[in-house]
Structure formats: C-alpha cells, structure tokens
Amino acid sequence: MLTRSGEARLEEITREAFIAAEQGRWNVVSACYCQRGEGLAHGTISAALASRLAEMDAIIFERARVAQAAVGQAIGDVESVARRLRALEGHVGQGRDNGERVDRLI
Numbered sequence: 001m002l003t004r005s006g007e008a009r010l011e012e013i014t015r016e017a018f019i020a021a022e023q024g025r026w027n028v029v030s031a032c033y034c035q036r037g038e039g040l041a042h043g044t045i046s047a048a049l050a051s052r053l054a055e056m057d058a059i060i061f062e063r064a065r066v067a068q069a070a071v072g073q074a075i076g077d078v079e080s081v082a083r084r085l086r087a088l089e090g091h092v093g094q095g096r097d098n099g100e101r102v103d104r105l106i
C-alpha cells in the first residue's frame with residue numbers, strides 16, 4: 001500500500017492530466033499517465049483513490065475520444081479540399097471556358 005503522500009501525488013498527477021485534457025494538451029496527458037504508472041508500480045492504492053482516479057480517467061478518455069473524432073473530421077475535410085484542388089488543377093489551361101468549369105467544380 002502506498003503512503004498517503006504517495007496516493008496524494010498520484011491524485012495530483014491525475015488532476016494535472018485532467019486539466020491538460022481540458023486544454024487539449026495531449027502530450028502533457030501522456031506524460032502524466034507515464035508518471036502515474038511509475039508511481040503505481042511502487043504499491044497498491046486504496047479503493048477510494050482507485051474510484052476517484054477511475055472517474056477522472058473516464059472523463060479524460062471521453063475527451064480524448066471527442067478530440068480523435070474532431071481530428072478525423074478535419075483530416076476528411078482536408079482530403080476533400082485536396083481532391084477539389086487536384087480537379088481544378090486538371091482543368092486549368094484547357095480552353096476558353098475555364099471559368100465555367102471552375103465554377104462547376106467549386
């Protein structure tokens with residue numbers, strides 16, 4: 001069993017990860033979980049602390065899931081724009097009606 005100060009430190013690290021997740025600072029979240037893992041390697045924790053950590057972990061996990069979905073959507077948007085640009089590039093210089101073709105593609 002970890003000491004009270006050891007448990008307090010684990011909870012503090014998890015709160016840091018929680019705040020970092022709110023701010024979208026995923027590199028900090030990752031570093032906090034690495035630190036927490038090292039701390040957990042030194043002993044067991046109380047059921048009460050385990051419950052508090054699990055609650056924060058669930059919220060952090062949900063924030064990460066939402067962030068991943070947003071990134072996926074942004075990547076899809078970028079791919080769509082890239083396809084349109086490639087199509088526009090293919091029509092540039094193909095005659096007098098370029099303006100009409102570009103308008104149709106946009």
